Amino acid sequence: MDKTPAIATHGLTKDFGKRRAVHVLDLVVPPGIVFGYLGPNGAGKTTTIKLLAGLYRPTAGQALVFGHEVTSDRDRVQGMIGYLPGDFTGYADQTGGQFLHLIGSLRGGVNPARVLQLAERFEVDLGRRLGTLSHGNRQKIGIIQAFMNQPPLLVLDEPTQGLDPLMQREFLALVREVRAQGQTVLLSSHVLAEVEAVADQIGILKDGRLLTTLTMEELHAGARRSIDLTFERSVPEADLRRTTGVKDVQVHDRTAHLSVTGSTADLLRVAAPHGIVRLVTHETDLADTFLDFYENGWEDSDAQRLSEGAVGPTPQPSVLG
Amino acid sequence: MRNVFQKALWDQRRNLPFWASGVALVVLLEAALWPSMSDMASLDDYLQDLPPALREVFSLDQMATGSGFLNAELFTLVLPMIFLVFAINRGARMVAGEEEAGTLDLLLVTPLSTTRLLVQEAAALTLSIIALGAAVFGATMVGGRLFGLGISVAAAVVGATALVLLGVEFGILALVIGALTGRRGLAIGAPTALVMAAYLLFVAGALVDGLAAWRGFSPFDQALHSGPLSPQVPASFAWLVLPPLLALLVALPLWSRRDIGTAR
Numbered sequence: 001m002d003k004t005p006a007i008a009t010h011g012l013t014k015d016f017g018k019r020r021a022v023h024v025l026d027l028v029v030p031p032g033i034v035f036g037y038l039g040p041n042g043a044g045k046t047t048t049i050k051l052l053a054g055l056y057r058p059t060a061g062q063a064l065v066f067g068h069e070v071t072s073d074r075d076r077v078q079g080m081i082g083y084l085p086g087d088f089t090g091y092a093d094q095t096g097g098q099f100l101h102l103i104g105s106l107r108g109g110v111n112p113a114r115v116l117q118l119a120e121r122f123e124v125d126l127g128r129r130l131g132t133l134s135h136g137n138r139q140k141i142g143i144i145q146a147f148m149n150q151p152p153l154l155v156l157d158e159p160t161q162g163l164d165p166l167m168q169r170e171f172l173a174l175v176r177e178v179r180a181q182g183q184t185v186l187l188s189s190h191v192l193a194e195v196e197a198v199a200d201q202i203g204i205l206k207d208g209r210l211l212t213t214l215t216m217e218e219l220h221a222g223a224r225r226s227i228d229l230t231f232e233r234s235v236p237e238a239d240l241r242r243t244t245g246v247k248d249v250q251v252h253d254r255t256a257h258l259s260v261t262g263s264t265a266d267l268l269r270v271a272a273p274h275g276i277v278r279l280v281t282h283e284t285d286l287a288d289t290f291l292d293f294y295e296n297g298w299e300d301s302d303a304q305r306l307s308e309g310a311v312g313p314t315p316q317p318s319v320l321g
Numbered sequence: 322m323r324n325v326f327q328k329a330l331w332d333q334r335r336n337l338p339f340w341a342s343g344v345a346l347v348v349l350l351e352a353a354l355w356p357s358m359s360d361m362a363s364l365d366d367y368l369q370d371l372p373p374a375l376r377e378v379f380s381l382d383q384m385a386t387g388s389g390f391l392n393a394e395l396f397t398l399v400l401p402m403i404f405l406v407f408a409i410n411r412g413a414r415m416v417a418g419e420e421e422a423g424t425l426d427l428l429l430v431t432p433l434s435t436t437r438l439l440v441q442e443a444a445a446l447t448l449s450i451i452a453l454g455a456a457v458f459g460a461t462m463v464g465g466r467l468f469g470l471g472i473s474v475a476a477a478v479v480g481a482t483a484l485v486l487l488g489v490e491f492g493i494l495a496l497v498i499g500a501l502t503g504r505r506g507l508a509i510g511a512p513t514a515l516v517m518a519a520y521l522l523f524v525a526g527a528l529v530d531g532l533a534a535w536r537g538f539s540p541f542d543q544a545l546h547s548g549p550l551s552p553q554v555p556a557s558f559a560w561l562v563l564p565p566l567l568a569l570l571v572a573l574p575l576w577s578r579r580d581i582g583t584a585r
Contacts, residue, residue: 016583050426050580050581050582053426053430054429054430055426055429055430055580055581055582056580056581056583057578057579057580074434074577075432075433075434076432078429078430078431078432078433079431079432081430083426083427083430085423085426085427087423088423088427089422089423089424090424090427091424093332098322101322101323102322102323102328103427103428103431105322105323105324106324106325106428106431106432106433107431107432108432145427
């Protein structure tokens, strides 16, 4: 398969007046993967997606989809994208079937059998007008229109909102299927748990800056673990506190409770000479790691370590005016 | 529905028949008044006493003929305004309305270009205004026959065409302003203000001698000065076609470079 990145942005920047929504974004999404695009509300996820979909024009930099520049080759790029907006509504007075037929025709025709199969799978009635559907059922129509003509790139803005857990699972299964067929999926979300199950890679965005991109393995490696160490005699508390990656040391009797980020090699090297009687590790939820990013963002040492090098300049202090 | 043109027409499946039957009914009812009006012997004397400017604006001089009667009663104010309300509202809804509803994204993130989208919307708008014009033409012919107004086919065609051209001019303007700004309110407001200005110039040009030379710039004058129910196609109709075409041509490259959905 072609090695051209499905998505590549170079210094992509978007300002709205004085507000900078996306800040010098350099993002590369290889083809054939599921990329989780994560960030808190207002981080610039939707802006990036609209830049990729050719709905916004960048203030600076460029975005390429399969090597085609979005701005100069807009219609071709738009023809390669299955797009689900974050606020999908469709036309209230059209039935699901009419709507999908219209969008399918604009994309140059779509296999009706594929549409029916997707509708059956998501248990949505194509004969009902969109205005009469519940939010979740309308969202399913949105998902179907994005997937129905099997575009090489799917750009989905918070696709699972409004779906019940069963349908979320169905959606994730569909994402895995299209990846198996070589399609690329960019999935935005503000919750890690949503993308954790399918993503091969994630990118974390905050305040318009890409903090880091990680493979899922790297993310797991960066997860913080809490560990209980029980020593033969007394706890070498001072030594433990000095060890890299170790935090939140609490001592009860001969047991130290602490948390480690990343590798435990250093910790074990320091602790071993003191005679470890018992070692218990609790793998913390990945969500906690992720929350660290949100709360502490770029300033946090864990985040810096994960990002493997500088990503962008520090924020400029705002000018008084 | 296979494209934006068909979709734009489908959107009017209830609206357009309602408007078309409305204008047809207005024309028929007015025509039905003609027999009793034409019997009023004193009407001409009464009209002679009115100020010349008023007679000119409402084409009252030919009030004694069937076409003159319809011109004065409908074609110089009521019907143009109905056409303009319809055209401006539809035009504003087509791009700006879709954009405010968040549905424009879905039409654009397809191989469909912004140019084709706007041209198809403009074509659908023009066709629906022509349909409205056809209803006026039909009602004028039927009413004319039934109540003996003596209006020729040519005059009815020219009269309906004047309304269509006037509607298309401002409707396309609303469409274009909507495409350039993404704001439906502005797409309705700005053309409406221009309609008011154009009508003011049309009326003031008849009342004030100093403005008479400028009157020809008003689309109302260009559309209505010949009657508009008259067997001759006035050359000034060309001036009604030019501005919407120009507006479209100027807007196309600008609208393709605009951020979609930021005005919401």
